[in-house]
Amino acid sequence: MPKLIIDNQEVEVDQGATLVQAAGQLGIDIPTMCCVQDVSPCTSCMVCVVRLVGRENLVPACATIAADGMQIDTCSDEVTAARRTNLELLLSDHVGDCIAPCQMADPNNANIPAIIRCIAAGDSAAATKLLRGDIANIDGAKPQRACRRARKDQPVAVDLLLKFAAAQANGESGGPKDETKRFSVHIGKLSETELERFMTGISPDQQVTPADPGAGYTPEEAAAEAKRCMHCDCRKADNCKLRDYAEAYQAKPAHFRSQRREFVQDLEHPDVIYEPGKCICCGLCVRITEQEGEEFALSFVGRGFGVQVAPSLDKNISQALQKAADRCVQTCPTGALAMRK
Numbered sequence: 025m026p027k028l029i030i031d032n033q034e035v036e037v038d039q040g041a042t043l044v045q046a047a048g049q050l051g052i053d054i055p056t057m058c059c060v061q062d063v064s065p066c067t068s069c070m071v072c073v074v075r076l077v078g079r080e081n082l083v084p085a086c087a088t089i090a091a092d093g094m095q096i097d098t099c100s101d102e103v104t105a106a107r108r109t110n111l112e113l114l115l116s117d118h119v120g121d122c123i124a125p126c127q128m129a130d131p132n133n134a135n136i137p138a139i140i141r142c143i144a145a146g147d148s149a150a151a152t153k154l155l156r157g158d159i160a161n162i163d164g165a166k167p168q169r170a171c172r173r174a175r176k177d178q179p180v181a182v183d184l185l186l187k188f189a190a191a192q193a194n195g196e197s198g199g200p201k202d203e204t205k206r207f208s209v210h211i212g213k214l215s216e217t218e219l220e221r222f223m224t225g226i227s228p229d230q231q232v233t234p235a236d237p238g239a240g241y242t243p244e245e246a247a248a249e250a251k252r253c254m255h256c257d258c259r260k261a262d263n264c265k266l267r268d269y270a271e272a273y274q275a276k277p278a279h280f281r282s283q284r285r286e287f288v289q290d291l292e293h294p295d296v297i298y299e300p301g302k303c304i305c306c307g308l309c310v311r312i313t314e315q316e317g318e319e320f321a322l323s324f325v326g327r328g329f330g331v332q333v334a335p336s337l338d339k340n341i342s343q344a345l346q347k348a349a350d351r352c353v354q355t356c357p358t359g360a361l362a363m364r365k
């Protein structure tokens with residue numbers, strides 16, 4: 025069995041183990057995005073690079089087999105800087121918002137789009153649980169001013185919706201105010217075409233006015249107003265490896281940024297949202313749809329910078345993800361594939 029040194033610690037591994045697995049035996053966590061168990065790595069993200077002493081270039085730990093006598097360095101400044109650069113390259117082509125504009129503007133940092141989805145679904149108890157801060161004095165004025173829908177016609181009445189959720193509290197309190205400032209990327213100004221795309225499936229009606237302004241929204245009025253929300257948030261903001269690693273390695277999203285690509289949301293699938301602008305072309309979903317025997321498996325289409333993941337034979341994402349939707353969403357390292365709910 026090969027014996028090697030990783031960060032000055034000796035480890036003996038099974039024949040055929042990768043450097044990621046060898047480091048794991050020592051409790052050393054090497055970041056990986058395009059490599060998971062049971063799916064062969066395609067070494068596309070290069071965030072797992074390490075220094076193999078004696079080699080000129082850094083090597084991808086996910087695809088390098090441990091050999092007897094190797095000396096590996098996983099945490100020098102050189103390795104950290106290379107990982108940061110590789111993350112910044114991935115972010116240079118990333119288009120999407122981690123956090124919706126309304127949540128960005130909320131002093132309590134509540135997940136306002138999720139609250140609105142609960143109200144639209146008639147689940148006001150779940151909406152109340154997502155409120156943050158002093159819910160007796162909840163104030164949605166700032167989030168409402170930041171609402172993206174204002175560019176189309178009128179903002180979503182966030183203030184009234186939050187007050188509606190707070191009024192359903194029945195003595196329950198929301199979560200504490202959250203002052204954590206997490207890493208976030210933002211689309212910036214939307215083009216007219218992008219704005220129209222955001223409106224797909226959204227109520228085209230004007231803001232709902234409560235019949236009794238003093239009492240606020242009834243459940244029916246609140247649900248109707250909630251259906252005007254464009255849901256600008258990323259559904260995987262709290263489960264995104266790209267965001268987690270970008271934060272950990274202090275990557276700067278604008279470092280290599282040029283002209284951004286168009287923001288596209290594919291809503292053909294009943295349960296899954298596909299946002300190609302968040303795809304890092306890791307190929308995991310491509311290999312999973314093959315493994316699962318999807319008839320119209322996902323594949324890479326296009327060339328060079330235009331390459332993207334799409335269903336084969338001009339089929340749609342709903343036809344491509346008939347059996348493998350859950351596994352693809354769970355495995356996708358970014359918000360490119362996410363569940364709607």
Ligand code: SF4
Nearest residue numbers: 126171172253254256
């Ligand atoms: S449309 Fe909805 S998610 Fe987007 S900013 Fe307005 S309230 Fe927030």
Ligand code: SF4
Nearest residue numbers: 303304306307309356
């Ligand atoms: S959609 Fe997700 S899993 Fe598929 S290639 Fe893109 S980033 Fe990877």
